[in-house]
Amino acid sequence: MSNHGEAAAVRPLTLAWVRTHLEPGERIVGIEALHGGITAEMRRLTLGTRDGGTRDLVLRTFVDVAHAEDWLNRESGALTLLTGTDVPAPGLVAVDPTAAHCEYPSLLMTHLAGRTVLGDEGVEARVPLLARQLVEIHAVRPAERPRKYVALTTADTVVVPEGADKAVWDAAIEVIRKPAPPYEGRFLHRDFQPGNVLFDVPPERPAGARITGVVDWAATSWGPADLDVAHCSTVLALLHGPEWGLRFTEAYEQAGGVLAATTSERLYWQVRDGLASSEEVALVARPWREAGRTELTAHAVAERLDAYVTTLMETLG
CATH class of the missing domain: 3.90.1200.10 (Aminoglycoside phosphotransferase (APH), C-terminal lobe)
Known part of the structure; x- marks a missing residue:
């Protein structure tokens, strides 16, 4: 499994929780830290699928954040609400707002294509x-x-x-x-x-x-x-x-x-x-x-x- 630096590593309990929400035959083959966020740790998880392909999920973790439970409950509710609308939001896979299973409150969602663009051009x-x-x-x-x-x-x-x-x-x-x-x-x-x-x-x-x-x-x-x-x-x-x-x-x-x-x-x-x-x-x-x-x-x-x-x-x- 590729791991792009120490910052990309997922904590053991969280990793075990993520694995319980994968599709049959899937395994994590790559983990990459995503940058640009202020309040949460973000990681892209690349999964090897049973048919030999890959797909990506995103893991969002709040470490020592006072309002993490409230934020994750609101985010999971919003992602559920937006499913099937014209708004291109991630799909909710799983959420652990109270860290009942993970080291810290976490949310797992689908990965969306594209990138943020902050430059003046365009x-x-x-x-x-x-x-x-x-x-x-x-x-x-x-x-x-x-x-x-x-x-x-x-x-x-x-x-x-x-x-x-x-x-x-x-x-x-x-x-x-x-x-x-x-x-x-x-x-x-x-x-x-x-x-x-x-x-x-x-x-x-x-x-x-x-x-x-x-x-x-x-x-x-x-x-x-x-x-x-x-x-x-x-x-x-x-x-x-x-x-x-x-x-x-x-x-x-x-x-x-x-x-x-x-x-x-x-x-x-x-x-x-x-x-x-x-x-x-x-x-x-x-x-x-x-x-x-x-x-x-x-x-x-x-x-x-x-x-x-x-x-x-x-x-x-």
């Missing part, structure tokens, strides 16, 4: 694809609603970037001191952004990209479509520049998505997510650099966040 073609995919996610109508969204920041926890215009940031902070606007609830991914979307990109034609999968459903929630749109907008702004955050909002509406009716309501959700990112700039920048965007240091990302928040306040404020 972004103008990918943004409309992301928008259409998010509209499809928001169209899902679960028989049982997931829990209500949780706000990720407060007016008192915002971290103002060094060198930012304090007056602009003070005004933005005042926006989220107000009560949340009324909204029509939707099924939310809650972390929909390029790092959780898989693409097939023809090497000779980046504009021919297509989405092959959406992953990481652990934060599935019920809330305003604006919140998912705002999150993806913020990440696009940090990856590619503030203008791409605004262009994603436009693309979402062009794809048939419906956002808050008034400018002030839209500003609330957009600013709320932007300010939430202020608390974890170093955390989100690290996997981007590991993926090859070495220029995205914590300082560079903080500067882009400042520019984006300023743009939002100038455009919608």
